[in-house]
Amino acid sequence: MTLPFALAVITALVIAALLLPLLRRRFDATRRLDHDLAIYKDQLAEVERDRLAGRLSGDEAKAASTEIERRILAAAGADDAATMPVPPRRRFLPTAIAILVPVAALGIYFQTGRPELPAQPFAERPKPPAPSVADAGPMEMVRRLRERVEKDPKDVEARLALGRAQLAVGRVADAVESFRAAQQAAPDRADVLSALGEALTFESDGVVTQPARALFAAALERDPRSAGARFYLGLADAQGGDPASALRRWLDLEADSPDGAPWLETLAREIERVSRQAGIDPKSIRPDRKERKPRDAGMPQPSADDVKRLEQLPPEQREQQIRAMVDRLAERLKEAPDDVEGWRRLARARAVLGEHGKAAEAYAAADKLKPDDPEILAAWAEVRLRLDEVGTKPLSPETIAVLKRLEKVRPDNGLALFFLAQADEAAGDRPGAIARLRRLRDLMPAEAPARAAIEKRLQALEGK
Structure with missing residues (x-):
C-alpha cells in the first residue's frame, strides 16, 4: 500500500501546483486614467522647470501647459474606470483541471496498463542469458575464463582454455602461470605438460629451453603420439646443433600424421628449412617419404x-x-x-x-x-x-556404453550425466540416478532455469 499512497500524494501535489496560480483573485486591477495622469503631471513639472531655467519664455510655457491640461481633460472624459475583469471561462478552469487530469490518467492506465499483474521486483526479474565464451572477443574471453577459474580453481580445462586465450592476446607470462596451475592440478596429463612447454618456448622467443624440453619429454613419455611434444623436441635438436635428429623426429611425425592435420604445413616448412641449411636430403633419412597435403585432401x-x-x-x-x-x-x-x-x-x-x-x-x-x-x-x-x-523410447545399450565412456573421460559432462541418470532410473537404480543428478545440479549456475527442473526431479527420486 505504500507505493499507491505515495503516488496519490505526488499526483495531488502536482495538481495543486497547477491550480494555485489560477485560484488567486485578481485585486490589483488599475484604472488607465491614473496611469495617464501620472505622466501628465511629470510633463507639467518639466515645463515649469524649463520656464524657470529660461529655456522657455512665458508665452511658450503657458501654451505647453494649456496643451497638457487639454490632454488631461480628454483622458478624463474617455475613462470609464475600465478595469481588467477575469474572463468567465477562467473561473471554471481550476475545477476542470482538478477533475479531468485524474480521470484522463485513470482512463489511459486502464487502457494500456495491466493492474492484474503481480509485482516484479528488479532483483527477481529473469536475467538475459550471458553470451557464451565462444561468442566473445579475445579480451572478453580472457576475462570470462578467469572468472570461471576463480569460481572453480580445480577446473583444469578452464585453466588450459585461459592459458590458450592469453597466448592468443600476447600475454605470454600470464599464460605460463595458467598452465603451471593446470600442471599442479593435473601433473600427469600430456596435453597440460606440452602446453606449458610451448608457453615457455614462446616466453624465450622461440628457443626451446631446458625446462621446456623436459616438459616435452615428459609429455611424450605419457603420450607417444603427442604431435606438439614431437615437434618441439625436434626443434630443440635443431637448435642444439643436431639437425639429423631433428629431421628424423619430424619425418616420423609427418609419416604418422593424417592428411589435413593442422600442423603439416608448419612441419613441412621446418623440414625444408633445416634440411637446406644442413645440406641433408630428407629422403636419405626416410627413403619412403611421400608428399603430404597440409590441407584437407579428403573433401x-x-x-x-x-x-x-x-x-x-x-x-x-x-x-x-x-x-x-x-x-x-x-x-x-x-x-x-x-x-x-x-x-x-x-x-x-x-x-x-x-x-x-x-x-x-x-x-x-x-x-x-x-x-x-x-x-x-x-x-x-x-x-x-x-x-x-x-524421449520416445529407452536408450539402447550402445548409446549407454558411449555415454559411460564419455563420463569416464569427462566426469563433468552434462550430456552424459543427464541421460545416464535417466537410464539409471529406467533400470531401477535410484541411488545411481540421484548421484548423477546431484553432480549435474552442482555444475549448474544457481540462476540456470534447468537447475530448478533437476531439483524437482531429485526431490521426486528422494521421496521428499
Whole structure:
C-alpha cells in the first residue's frame, strides 16, 4: 500500500501546483486614467522647470501647459474606470483541471496498463542469458575464463582454455602461470605438460629451453603420439646443433600424421628449412617419404563459383550434389582408413544430412583411431541419442556404453550425466540416478532455469 499512497500524494501535489496560480483573485486591477495622469503631471513639472531655467519664455510655457491640461481633460472624459475583469471561462478552469487530469490518467492506465499483474521486483526479474565464451572477443574471453577459474580453481580445462586465450592476446607470462596451475592440478596429463612447454618456448622467443624440453619429454613419455611434444623436441635438436635428429623426429611425425592435420604445413616448412641449411636430403633419412597435403585432401572445399552454382540449383538437385560430395569423401576414406579427421568430417556431414546411423558408424571408425577422445565421444553420443529417438523410447545399450565412456573421460559432462541418470532410473537404480543428478545440479549456475527442473526431479527420486 505504500507505493499507491505515495503516488496519490505526488499526483495531488502536482495538481495543486497547477491550480494555485489560477485560484488567486485578481485585486490589483488599475484604472488607465491614473496611469495617464501620472505622466501628465511629470510633463507639467518639466515645463515649469524649463520656464524657470529660461529655456522657455512665458508665452511658450503657458501654451505647453494649456496643451497638457487639454490632454488631461480628454483622458478624463474617455475613462470609464475600465478595469481588467477575469474572463468567465477562467473561473471554471481550476475545477476542470482538478477533475479531468485524474480521470484522463485513470482512463489511459486502464487502457494500456495491466493492474492484474503481480509485482516484479528488479532483483527477481529473469536475467538475459550471458553470451557464451565462444561468442566473445579475445579480451572478453580472457576475462570470462578467469572468472570461471576463480569460481572453480580445480577446473583444469578452464585453466588450459585461459592459458590458450592469453597466448592468443600476447600475454605470454600470464599464460605460463595458467598452465603451471593446470600442471599442479593435473601433473600427469600430456596435453597440460606440452602446453606449458610451448608457453615457455614462446616466453624465450622461440628457443626451446631446458625446462621446456623436459616438459616435452615428459609429455611424450605419457603420450607417444603427442604431435606438439614431437615437434618441439625436434626443434630443440635443431637448435642444439643436431639437425639429423631433428629431421628424423619430424619425418616420423609427418609419416604418422593424417592428411589435413593442422600442423603439416608448419612441419613441412621446418623440414625444408633445416634440411637446406644442413645440406641433408630428407629422403636419405626416410627413403619412403611421400608428399603430404597440409590441407584437407579428403573433401575439397567448394570454391565461390561452386557455391554460387549450388545456390542456383533446385533444392532436390542441390541436395543430390551435396550427398555426392559426402559420398566421395566416404570413398576416399576407404583408401585412407587411418584419417581420423576425415572420419570426423564424414560423421558431421552425415549428421547434417540426417543420416544418423551412418554418422554413428563414422564416429565409431574415428574412435578406433583415437580412443577416449572427449570431442569424438561427445559428438558420437549426440548422434546416438538422435538415432535412439530419445524421449520416445529407452536408450539402447550402445548409446549407454558411449555415454559411460564419455563420463569416464569427462566426469563433468552434462550430456552424459543427464541421460545416464535417466537410464539409471529406467533400470531401477535410484541411488545411481540421484548421484548423477546431484553432480549435474552442482555444475549448474544457481540462476540456470534447468537447475530448478533437476531439483524437482531429485526431490521426486528422494521421496521428499
